[in-house]
Amino acid sequence: MERELERGYVKKGPWSREEDEVLLRHVRKYGPREWSSIRSKGFLPRTGKSCRLRWVNKLRPNLKTGCKFSAEEERLVIEMQTQFGNKWAKIATYLPGRTDNDVKNFWSSRRKRLERMLQKPPTLKLQKSKGKTPLTQVLADKVFQAPPCSSNQVEENLCYSTSYMGNTEVFEMINLQDLVKPNYEQMENDYLSAVEVEATPLHTVPSFESSSGNNFPVLPEPLIDFPLFPECQDLVPETFDPNFIDGFDEKKCSEFVCSQKLGTGLPTLGLEENYQITTSNVLFKDFPSEIFEYFEQIPTSTKQ
DNA sequence: AACAAACGCAACCGCATCAAG
DNA sequence: CCTTGATGCGGTTGCGTTTGT
Structure with a gap:
């Protein structure tokens, strides 16, 4: 320890319990700053950046450490990433107890x-599937490989799809098993029609229509409960804008809404360079269900 | 049981931003 | 206005653990 406090020495790597205690003492005394x-001052041989990161990601109160993302959290991340892109810190403000690092790692x-699934060599059934986009190919993969399923398996293969009818966002449930036909030979012949099968809209939610006249998708309030610890107050953003207007000028807003309606703002997990999604009718139904832990079941009531 | 692949997580790095001097 | 240090953020890496074969 003596050597570690020598001038110029910077410790890296995992934090020890003793270091955590020193850092916590500092934060209790001076707050999460400086x-x-x-x-x-010679308290720890760690850089300021390292100390801040340790506090934010591990020592900060009310963190959800060691528990997997819930279905709701998963859904939120997907939605927010679609809206904001890789703005992990911003997305994390909507997920209480989660850090930007958590969200980033999750995504x-x-x-x-998904990348691994796309790289998997095609199966016998799929080798005949040429000229399709990789994402569609993967869905076809899912469809063709899915065995006949029991009723409880059906539930695991539900996923969301959204599209737009005018200014209304339509949520649809896709049951991937619905796309499975028992006749593999027939499927090989017309799998394209299989993957483009229309899903039945189960409910709609109003969107892009705000009282101010601006057309922005309305997002839920960020859920942050830092005020339990006064010293954490500065971690709370000064203003919350549930409608996410601040970062856009009028032109960008217009482009944003336009891209949403055209479907170019859809979640592509960062693969958009190679796997462009061009229509709003493909969203989660273009992702293999395996890449997410949960697939949201459609609520029975219409959202307000 | 052994090995490899996949996964989850912690931490580092580089860059951008901002404020103080 | 410029420089410099502090801070915040996103990308990336490394490593231990879990899962599959």
């Missing part, structure tokens, strides 16, 4: 999962 002084793992 990170650089922790090193300059990254799902993206890797």
Whole structure:
């Protein structure tokens, strides 16, 4: 420890319990700021950045450590990423107890999962499927490989799809098993029609129509409960804008809404360079269900 | 049981932004 | 106005654990 406090020495790697305690003491005394002084005053041989990161990601109160993302959290991340892109810190403000690192890791793992699935060599059934977009191909993969399923399996293969009818966003449930036909030979012949099968709209939610006349999708209030710890107050953004207007000028807003309606703002897990989705009729139904832990079941009542 | 692949997570790095001097 | 240090954010990496074969 003596050596670690020598001038110029910077410790890296995993944090020890003792280091955590020192950092916590500092935060209790001075608040979550002046990170650089922790090193300059000789408390820890860690950089200010490292101290801040440790606090934000592990030591901060009310963190959901060690529990998987819930279905609702998963849904929110997907929605927010569609809206904001890779703005993990912003997305994290809507998920109480989750850090930007959590969200980033979650998304990254799902993206890797998708990438791996796309790289899998096609099966016997799929080798005949040429000239299709990879995402559609993957869905076809899912369809063709899915065995006849029991009723409880059906539930696991439900997924969301959204599209737009005018200014109304339509949520649809896609049951991937519905796309499975028992006759594989027939499926091979016309799988394209199978993957483009129309789903029945189960309910709609109003969107893009705000009282102010601006057309913005309305997002839920961010859920943050930091005020339990006064010293964490500065972690709370000064203003919450549930309608996410602040970052856009009028032109960008117009482009944003336009892209939503055209479907170009759809979640592509960062693969858009290669796998452009061009119509609003493909959203989650273009993602294999395996890449997400949960598939949302449609609520029975219409959203308000 | 052994090995490889996949997964989850913690932490580092580089860059951008902002404020103080 | 410029420089510099502090801070915040997103991308990436490394490693231990879990899962599949």
